[in-house]
Amino acid sequence: MRLTKYGHACVRIEHAEGAVLIDPGMFTGPVALAGVNALLITHEHADHFTEGQVRAAVEANPGLRVYTNSSVARQLEGIGAKVTVVGDGDAFDLDGLPVTVHGEWHAEIHPDIPRIPNVGFLLGGRAFHPGDALTVPPDTVDTLLLPLGAPWLRAGELVDYLRDARPRQAVAIHEATLSEAGQAVHGRLLGPQGPGTGGVEYRTLTAGESLDLV
Secondary structure, three states: OEEEEOOOOOEEEEEOOEEEEEOOOOOOOHHHHOOOOEEEEOOOOOOOOOHHHHHHHHHHOOOOEEEEOHHHHHHOOOOOOOEEEOOOOOEEEEOOEEEEEEOOEOOOOOOOOOOOEOOEEEEOOOEEEOOOOOOOOOOOOOEEEEEOOOOOOOHHHHHHHHHHHOOOEEEEEOOOOOOHHHHHHHHHHHOOOOOOOOOOEEEOOOOOOEEEOO
16 A cells, blocks of 8 residues: 555555545645545535545546545535435445444534534544544554644643554644644654654655555
């Protein structure tokens, strides 16, 4: 498996039989969608999902499949049977790549803001994308895609999340709300200079940069 980072929360996973794109939102250009077999969408916020972009991708590639929660699926009505609604505990296969679904809700931003559905995706038992939540995967994973900056997130929570999830490595995503200086501060907190995350290797990727997943 090979992971390529795109804008903000979007990553592409290539495997032996195809490619999967997760959360192509408003920070993601069309180049990320080229040649993928499936889209996985964690929730409906625009930095993870834009209806027009997904509809255009399906029109350009009639074989493209979409897996997401019920609230996103409702916004995609009319594009046919290409959309599969999934929820916590579901499992499916993408051309030989097993995917399981974990989590139900977006992290709380404020008690006065209603929470929306959010699902995380575990691909091949190795890479986990939690969307906008700190869902701990059911088993220890090799690579955790780590939301770095968001209105719902405190930096200290990331330390505890990594201690609980215990991945081999964490790859930063969801960083568009942070300046370069802010990202560096988070990096120090999550690296060896921080309070300790149980030996998890913390990594950042630039847009378009790839990483082989062992």
